[in-house]
Amino acid sequence: MSTSMSTPSERRSFARDAIMWEALQPHLQGDPLDVVDIGGGTGGFAVRVAKLGHRVTVIDPSPDALAALDRRAREEGAEVSAHQGDLSGLLDVIGAEGADVVLCHGVLEHVEDVAAAMRSLHDVLRPAGVLSLMVAQRTAAVVARAMAGHFTQALAMLDDPTPAGRVGRRFTAGEATVAAVSADFEVLAVHGVRVFADLVPGSLLDLEAGATAALIELERAVSQRAEFLTLASQLHLLAVRA
Numbered sequence: 001m002s003t004s005m006s007t008p009s010e011r012r013s014f015a016r017d018a019i020m021w022e023a024l025q026p027h028l029q030g031d032p033l034d035v036v037d038i039g040g041g042t043g044g045f046a047v048r049v050a051k052l053g054h055r056v057t058v059i060d061p062s063p064d065a066l067a068a069l070d071r072r073a074r075e076e077g078a079e080v081s082a083h084q085g086d087l088s089g090l091l092d093v094i095g096a097e098g099a100d101v102v103l104c105h106g107v108l109e110h111v112e113d114v115a116a117a118m119r120s121l122h123d124v125l126r127p128a129g130v131l132s133l134m135v136a137q138r139t140a141a142v143v144a145r146a147m148a149g150h151f152t153q154a155l156a157m158l159d160d161p162t163p164a165g166r167v168g169r170r171f172t173a174g175e176a177t178v179a180a181v182s183a184d185f186e187v188l189a190v191h192g193v194r195v196f197a198d199l200v201p202g203s204l205l206d207l208e209a210g211a212t213a214a215l216i217e218l219e220r221a222v223s224q225r226a227e228f229l230t231l232a233s234q235l236h237l238l239a240v241r242a
């Protein structure tokens with residue numbers, strides 16, 4: 001992957017995608033797979049997976065996101081099947097045939113019933129199918145609030161799993177793992193994503209050539225170290241249908 005990204009926000013999101021992509025890639029090798037990206041949005045990741053030769057279906061409630069996905073897929077010469085819908089209707093869209101891989105990135109934060117959502121993710125997978133789950137982590141948000149001087153907000157957020165603001169619900173690593181295990185997933189790996197990328201000003205990535213690549217190398221090195229996990233803005237769980 002190239003690290004010649006043009007904006008600080010692209011460079012930050014590159015750090016997120018690099019860690020998740022490296023964890024998922026071994027499960028996207030070989031013959032074409034049926035991949036579902038629930039809440040796939042504008043399709044940045046779905047198109048990338050489709051270009052590997054897999055059959056990708058994106059389901060998202062936002063017509064604007066689906067229109068952007070359509071444009072992106074056409075521009076990149078990829079074929080992605082797009083459906084307007086949400087996680088609660090996942091099984092209706094995919095049907096009994098099921099999928100080999102399900103991506104659910106940044107969506108669990110917005111559902112009302114996490115247990116029911118996890119059950120749907122389980123049921124749509126074929127036996128031994130793989131779930132790639134990305135959620136916002138609460139502990140990192142507490143640190144961010146405190147560092148901005150919002151100490152009362154940070155304290156209130158500490159043990160409160162209820163949805164708040166644009167991001168919605170945030171999880172601890174324990175909560176996300178329990179949600180997966182309770183829905184009969186075996187968790188293969190938990191990665192911390194954006195441990196440092198969201199703490200440092202984007203301008204630091206412009207200071208010297210190779211700064212983004214060096215940041216990603218650092219993110220990779222700490223992504224599975226327990227002592228850094230709670231600082232990660234997001235958690236990536238790789239799980240298999242038990």
Ligand SMILES: C[S@@+](CC[C@H](N)C(=O)[O-])C[C@H]1O[C@@H](n2cnc3c(N)ncnc32)[C@H](O)[C@@H]1O
Nearest residue numbers: 039040041060061062065086087105106107110
């Ligand atoms: C933060 S974006 C993530 C987009 C993409 N998965 C990614 O990682 O870049 C959240 C997406 O979830 C979609 N979404 C929100 N609620 C949803 C639900 N209940 N079921 C499925 N998708 C939902 C939104 O329309 C949006 O495209």
